Structures are given as C-alpha cells and as structure tokens.
Amino acid sequence: MHELSMADAMVKTVLDVAEKNDATEIIEVTIEVGKLTMLNPEQLKFLLDVLVENTLLEGADINIVELPVELNCNLCKYSGLADMDGSDHYLAIVKCPECGERNVEITAGRECNVKNIKIEKEEGDEDA
C-alpha cells in the first residue's frame, strides 16, 4: 500500500507549484494514473482528501483520470491500446489484441502524473 507516499508526493508537487505561482486558492487538480500502476484510485483519493486538510488544497476538486494500457507486440508489430474489455484487466498485459501473442512490451499505463492545476491568484501578479 504505497498510495500514501505517492499521495504525499502529489500534494507536495501541487503545493510547490501553487506557491511559486502566488496562488490564493487552488480550484482544481487533475492527476493521471495508469491502469497498470499498483495504485488503487479510490485509496489514492481517500488519502489525498486526508492530506490536503489545512493546506491550500483543501476544498479543491481533485480529478483522478485513469490512463489506458498500450503495448507493442513483438510478433505482429501491433502498436496501440491493449484490450481492456473483460473483468480481468491484467489480461491486457498478457496478450496482443491483434494476434494473441504473449511476448509484448507495455508502453503506457504506468503513469502517475500530476497533470495540471487551476488556481486563483491576485490580478496583477506576474505569471511565474
């Protein structure tokens, strides 16, 4: 369960950027999490809600967007989205959706990205 350390790193990143940009309020944060990270978005959201208490982030909308898995097939050279249908999402890392080959390389789906923030600041402050 490393959601706590990841959430902590996210909060620090956001607060750092907000401070550098003289934010008086943080309105919205968007975080992208790849479907193959070992992070549970619901746990992540819960921990973020706890960590933002008494910070500039308290009250901000925190959007967690899950990113899809992409792979390269070493046999048919397919490159693109993995088949995420079905109940077991890990099937996606096993098989090429085109030819069924299991020797594939994962190219996306392991991100944990603080994408952007929307802040409020005093009019007249220069952009950082």
Add this chain to the structure above:
Amino acid sequence: MHKIADIEIQHDIMIANRKLADRNKKILDDADVYSVDVLGAIGSGKTSLIETLIQKMDHKIGVIAGDVISKFDAGRFEKYNIPVVGLNTGKECHLDAHLVEHAFGDMPLESIDLLFIENVGNLICPVDFDLGSHIRMVVISVSEGDDTVEKHPLIFKEADLVVINKVDIADAVGADQDKMVADVKELNPTVKVIKSSLKTGQGLDEIISSIEGFMNK
C-alpha cells in the same frame, strides 16, 4: 481582483523515481558493480537464497537489506563478513530508488562486484519502483500456493529471472510446481524459471549460472 490561471505541471511521480533509478544504475556501472533486485513475498526464501549465494558464488558480494525493520536480515548477512547496509522502510512496503541511493553512501562499491538488493517482502508495491538494478530476480515458494503467479501477474511480467523455491515440500502443501512454471511462462515467455530447494540444493547451480550469464552479457 482575482484571476483564474490554468497551470500545466506534468510531473510524473513515477518518472521522478525512474530518473533516480537511472542515476543509480550509472553509479553502479561506473563502479563496475552488477546489481540484482531480489523480490518476493514474505517467507519465500529471499534472505536464505542470498545467504546461500554469498557462500557459493565466487564474487565480491555486498547486500542492501531492505525491510520494514531491516536489522534482522542485515544481521544474517553480516555473519559472512561482507559489506551490508540495512535499509529501514518503516511504514513503506517497498524500496525506492531514492532509498537505494542513500544506501550507496554506506556501501563500499569499489570493493564489491556483485550487489544484491533485497526488497521488502511484497509481490505488489515493489513492481512500481525501479531501483536501478541490472536485473530483477523474483523468488516465490510453493507454500504460497500454486495460484500465486496468476494473482500477481505484473511482477512476473517484469522479472528477468524467476525462482520457484521450496519445491521439496510441494507435495506436502499440495502445490503443483509445474503449473507455477507454466503460469510464469504464459505471462513472460522469454524469462528463465528455475525450480529450487535450498534444503536439497536443487536448482542452485542453475541460479548461479543464470546470474553469471546476465553479468557476462
């Protein structure tokens, strides 16, 4: 007056770890040290396997022993009079590249040529954190149940070498060791899978030759 501003951050926490891992790998390469990240569940036999390799391999070995409380494993390695650094993770369930970089400060890299980094016993969280090691060796035991591989696919997908340990007790615990091998191969068709028993010595020579094969690549 207030104004609203949208600010692109694009800071990937995973990439931050990966950059540190790349730096760790360069430190190891510059020191001519080959490194093996040893992963696996609690009780799979990681520490015992490393102890055996220390005794059997003809290399100058060092160990970074990562654990929630690391002094127990570190103490076991210190008996062999080799450089050992214990890494306490406290509440954390995995090692990360930053912790390993800190451990390098206490590890005399110039006097070793093979470094084992024993990760925290866990088949889930360590997968997300590259440490900068050259290979990842995953150690599982038949006593974890023969559905362990299916339940934790990503760690096996990412492994360079898989050891299925304690096969001498497979019948006693009702585990189908060949199913475990087949499950790994299904996830990672090119990976080397070795059935071993530290009690009988089965598979040890193969583990050693596999690690040395990677070192000589």
